[in-house]
Amino acid sequence: RKFVYDFSEGNKDLKDLLGGKGANLAEMTNLGLPVPPGFTITTEACKAYLESGEAPAALRDQVSEHLAALEQRMGKKLGQADDPLLVSVRSGAKFSMPGMMDTVLNIGLSDESVHGLAAQSGDERFAWDSYRRLIQMFGDTVLGIDGERFAETLDATKSARGAVTDVDLTADDLKELVGKFKAIVSEETGRDFPQDPREQMDLAVRAVFDSWNGSRARLYRRQERIPHDLGTAVNICSMVFGNLGPDSGTGVAFTRDPASGQQGVYGDYLQNAQGEDVVAGIRNTVPLADLEQLDKASYDQLMQIMETLENHYRDLCDIEFTIERGKLWMLQTRVGKRTAAAAFRIATQLVDQGLIDEAEALQRVNGTQLAQLMFPRFDSNGGLKDADQIGWGIAASPGAAVGKAVFDSYTAIKWSRSGEKVILIRRETNPDDLDGMLAAEGILTSRGGKTSHAAVVARGMGKTCVCGAEELEVDTKRRCLKTQDGRVVEEGDVVSIDGSTGKVYAGEVPVVPSPVVEYFEGRMHAGADDADELVKAVHRIMAYADRVRRLRVRANADNAEDAARARRFGAQGIGLCRTEHMFLGERRELVERLILAGTEDEREQALGALLPLQKGDFIELFESMDGLPVTVRLLDPPLHEFLPDITELSVRVALAESRKDANENDLRLLQAVHRLHEQNPMLGLRGVRLGLVIPGLFTMQIRAIAEASAERKAAGGDPRAEIMIPLVGTVQELELVREEAEQVIAEIEREHDVELGLSLGTMIELPRAALTAGQIAECADFFSFGTNDLTQTVWAFSRDDVEASFFTAYLEKGIFGVSPFETIDKDGVGSLVRSAAEAGRATRPDLKLGVCGEHGGDPESVHFFHEVGLDYVSCSPFRIPVARLEAGRAAA
Numbered sequence: 001r002k003f004v005y006d007f008s009e010g011n012k013d014l015k016d017l018l019g020g021k022g023a024n025l026a027e028m029t030n031l032g033l034p035v036p037p038g039f040t041i042t043t044e045a046c047k048a049y050l051e052s053g054e055a056p057a058a059l060r061d062q063v064s065e066h067l068a069a070l071e072q073r074m075g076k077k078l079g080q081a082d083d084p085l086l087v088s089v090r091s092g093a094k095f096s097m098p099g100m101m102d103t104v105l106n107i108g109l110s111d112e113s114v115h116g117l118a119a120q121s122g123d124e125r126f127a128w129d130s131y132r133r134l135i136q137m138f139g140d141t142v143l144g145i146d147g148e149r150f151a152e153t154l155d156a157t158k159s160a161r162g163a164v165t166d167v168d169l170t171a172d173d174l175k176e177l178v179g180k181f182k183a184i185v186s187e188e189t190g191r192d193f194p195q196d197p198r199e200q201m202d203l204a205v206r207a208v209f210d211s212w213n214g215s216r217a218r219l220y221r222r223q224e225r226i227p228h229d230l231g232t233a234v235n236i237c238s239m240v241f242g243n244l245g246p247d248s249g250t251g252v253a254f255t256r257d258p259a260s261g262q263q264g265v266y267g268d269y270l271q272n273a274q275g276e277d278v279v280a281g282i283r284n285t286v287p288l289a290d291l292e293q294l295d296k297a298s299y300d301q302l303m304q305i306m307e308t309l310e311n312h313y314r315d316l317c318d319i320e321f322t323i324e325r326g327k328l329w330m331l332q333t334r335v336g337k338r339t340a341a342a343a344f345r346i347a348t349q350l351v352d353q354g355l356i357d358e359a360e361a362l363q364r365v366n367g368t369q370l371a372q373l374m375f376p377r378f379d380s381n382g383g384l385k386d387a388d389q390i391g392w393g394i395a396a397s398p399g400a401a402v403g404k405a406v407f408d409s410y411t412a413i414k415w416s417r418s419g420e421k422v423i424l425i426r427r428e429t430n431p432d433d434l435d436g437m438l439a440a441e442g443i444l445t446s447r448g449g450k451t452s453h454a455a456v457v458a459r460g461m462g463k464t465c466v467c468g469a470e471e472l473e474v475d476t477k478r479r480c481l482k483t484q485d486g487r488v489v490e491e492g493d494v495v496s497i498d499g500s501t502g503k504v505y506a507g508e509v510p511v512v513p514s515p516v517v518e519y520f521e522g523r524m525h526a527g528a529d530d531a532d533e534l535v536k537a538v539h540r541i542m543a544y545a546d547r548v549r550r551l552r553v554r555a556n557a558d559n560a561e562d563a564a565r566a567r568r569f570g571a572q573g574i575g576l577c578r579t580e581h582m583f584l585g586e587r588r589e590l591v592e593r594l595i596l597a598g599t600e601d602e603r604e605q606a607l608g609a610l611l612p613l614q615k616g617d618f619i620e621l622f623e624s625m626d627g628l629p630v631t632v633r634l635l636d637p638p639l640h641e642f643l644p645d646i647t648e649l650s651v652r653v654a655l656a657e658s659r660k661d662a663n664e665n666d667l668r669l670l671q672a673v674h675r676l677h678e679q680n681p682m683l684g685l686r687g688v689r690l691g692l693v694i695p696g697l698f699t700m701q702i703r704a705i706a707e708a709s710a711e712r713k714a715a716g717g718d719p720r721a722e723i724m725i726p727l728v729g730t731v732q733e734l735e736l737v738r739e740e741a742e743q744v745i746a747e748i749e750r751e752h753d754v755e756l757g758l759s760l761g762t763m764i765e766l767p768r769a770a771l772t773a774g775q776i777a778e779c780a781d782f783f784s785f786g787t788n789d790l791t792q793t794v795w796a797f798s799r800d801d802v803e804a805s806f807f808t809a810y811l812e813k814g815i816f817g818v819s820p821f822e823t824i825d826k827d828g829v830g831s832l833v834r835s836a837a838e839a840g841r842a843t844r845p846d847l848k849l850g851v852c853g854e855h856g857g858d859p860e861s862v863h864f865f866h867e868v869g870l871d872y873v874s875c876s877p878f879r880i881p882v883a884r885l886e887a888g889r890a891a892a
């Protein structure tokens with residue numbers, strides 16, 4: 001098997017085999033760019049090593065061959081005493097991964113060859129500097145010695161010599177430092193720093209292989225759902241030196257601004273430095289533009305190369321380069337990471353440059369980025385500049401939140417009830433903090449990562465959250481927050497947190513609405529000359545998406561106001577109108593009357609009182625969605641939700657009885673509450689069961705829908721109601737409801753002399769319904785997959801309980817990468833959706849299929865729904881643009 005590829009043998013499409021870095025080094029080599037020669041050991045070799053614990057014999061031979069060829073080409077041997085070839089050993093998996101070993105530079109230096117390097121370069125200082133770097137990096141990453149030991153020794157030497165930076169150290173200083181570093185190695189490992197260059201190289205390669213299974217790397221892969229069996233490649237690259245004096249240096253650059261997408265010169269350069277000095281922030285870098293003054297020829301060549309790369313990759317690239325005594329070398333490139341705003345702008349810029357087409361532009365952005373752009377944010381032109389940053393944590397759930405600091409859930413609830421905005425600050429959160437989190441504008445913790453309780457729950461709630469702000473000390477006893485420099489934020493002081501950047505500020509930072517939302521709301525026009533560049537880009541990309549998508553997008557909206565916003569955001573109807581809120585507030589009393597009704601008469605009176613109210617709601621809704629479908633779900637929740645709390649009522653009645661003035665109604669209420677009390681209401685008397693057991697309830701709702709439709713028609717409107725029955729488990733339930741519905745509708749059609757064209761369908765949200773979908777379709781005009789309940793019932797997860805209690809642990813253990821309530825569980829819940837859709841369509845080819853769970857607005861889930869052939873997804877009004885975009889991406 002071929003385990004080793006020369007840089008000239010690979011290309012950018014071989015990432016699986018050569019890793020990202022190796023594939024792109026090969027691509028640059030083949031483009032004729034100046035890449036120091038080298039070769040890549042494949043991921044296959046890594047896998048073989050990890051399986052057997054031994055590097056395959058063929059690998060050793062192939063490495064020897066490639067090394068010999070490299071030595072031949074360079075005219076010197078690895079570690080050769082009088083003129084050493086030096087190499088770097090660089091890891092490079094398909095996906096870059098924190099927790100993996102990165103890179104060892106200057107492999108091949110030894111007590112002997114360091115003199116050869118000094119003689120050849122005519123620079124003693126440089127040679128010793130390179131050697132001490134080798135021992136330091138090798139000691140840390142290959143031999144596993146705590147890097148602090150080297151760093152401390154380096155610092156001690158610097159202060160002893162009065163050196164400000166390491167450039168101020170002389171050759172003799174560095175020589176001494178090498179001695180000390182070698183002593184550390186012997187002390188820590190019980191053996192001397194290896195002097196054989198090939199041994200150095202082999203040990204480094206092996207360390208890269210081993211780092212694939214390091215615990216941090218494994219954890220990262222579980223969380224990011226990267227398979228564990230990919231393995232990493234290793235790149236052996238001949239060294240070039242940026243630390244050979246002032247006409248040398250090293251830098252990083254972007255082909256355009258990764259923050260805004262603007263074209264220009266972006267990057268940092270550091271003179272007389274090697275490798276990671278730039279990013280490590282050891283010395284101050286200069287802006288890349290200054291390189292033009294320092295070395296015009298190299299600068300011009302670099303600009304030329306960046307243009308070549310951009311045209312070749314047809315995307316923003318980031319690069320690493322080194323200049324060795326005036327000669328430019330390219331050390332790395334890849335398609336660069338970018339902010340959400342830049343992603344949209346770059347995609348449209350590249351379309352304008354003719355580099356990509358619209359379909360490809362759609363693949364360059366995603367719904368998660370669009371969602372980020374829709375959060376309100378701190379005003380970067382105004383207040384943010386003067387904002388008083390006191391800490392920085394992990395950006396766990398986006399948005400900008402401002403409020404008074406509170407340090408426990410109880411205070412959060414109390415203050416928010418009295419109208420204060422609060423930020424809940426905890427060391428870490430646990431299920432007891434749930435109500436406080438709900439009451440708060442945002443959540444800040446000093447411990448925990450992206451899968452901590454605070455992060456998971458906040459994302460689920462859509463609350464802004466910064467977690468793991470470690471330099472902030474949360475003192476819950478004294479109710480204050482201490483910053484590293486000793487400042488104190490007391491309870492009640494205002495703080496601002498940015499869930500998109502992780503930054504924490506003291507005081508109030510002004511918040512501005514997102515321009516993208518202003519655009520969707522119609523308050524900002526993409527066509528205007530002075531329109532925001534971002535808005536123009538979003539407008540164009542949304543137009544591409546709408547042009548190609550097959551899935552329609554509807555909204556979950558219960559009232560005319562939400563419906564109107566949904567329409568502005570591009571909704572093509574309502575996929576779920578819940579009717580339960582129409583029974584709350586002042587109307588609760590009417591529902592109580594219905595529940596307490598002892599006689600037929602009483603019941604009819606109660607229903608009769610509810611009817612006109614329901615009808616009024618529907619008229620408004622149908623009007624705001626005129627011409628578009630509106631799916632109305634009949635009453636779903638258990639009735640006890642409309643009754644007083646059992647404990648409160650019991651206490652009230654008991655007190656009244658002790659005073660001997662218990663009122664008749666309370667007593668009856670209490671009886672009803674007891675009668676309706678359920679251990680497990682989610683699985684109790686709700687949905688269609690309610691409709692079949694409470695006479696007249698569904699009929700009243702259906703009548704309200706039908707009469708509202710009739711009135712809208714009479715008024716010249718175009719109402720398109722669809723009646724949806726929740727929680728159906730068997731076709732018999734649906735048949736009974738349908739029979740009754742058809743009678744009522746026929747009656748009203750006769751009365752008003754119109755055809756209402758009402759359709760009647762069901763939710764598929766129970767496993768039994770999904771499993772018998774073929775039968776149910778006999779009686780349904782449409783299915784709407786209720787994936788929230790379906791997820792609960794398929795997993796036997798009570799969402800309200802599990803998210804707060806053990807999901808964190810499950811996420812940390814990698815049992816899921818993301819909550820199944822956030823992204824549809826394709827293998828389980830998803831496979832039921834798929835088979836039910838197929839069975840339903842087999843029975844009734846024109847069966848309309850949609851989804852109304854929250855998954856309807858989740859990017860990955862939208863792609864799944866596209867793939868299984870649904871007609872539409874329905875989601876909350878705010879998610880509609882995301883669903884439109886992802887539906888377009890799925891189809892493009």
Ligand code: ADP
Pocket residue numbers: 036087088089090091102103105237238239240241242274275276320321322331332
């Ligand atoms: P990372 O993936 O952490 O960026 P790299 O393998 O790119 O690791 O290397 C770390 C640093 O060392 C980078 O700045 C890179 O440019 C530099 N470097 C790597 N190989 C060489 C080499 N052969 N000559 C000079 N510098 C190198």
Ligand code: MG
Pocket residue numbers: 320332
């Ligand atoms: Mg790099």
Ligand code: MG
Pocket residue numbers: 636726727765786789
């Ligand atoms: Mg449901």
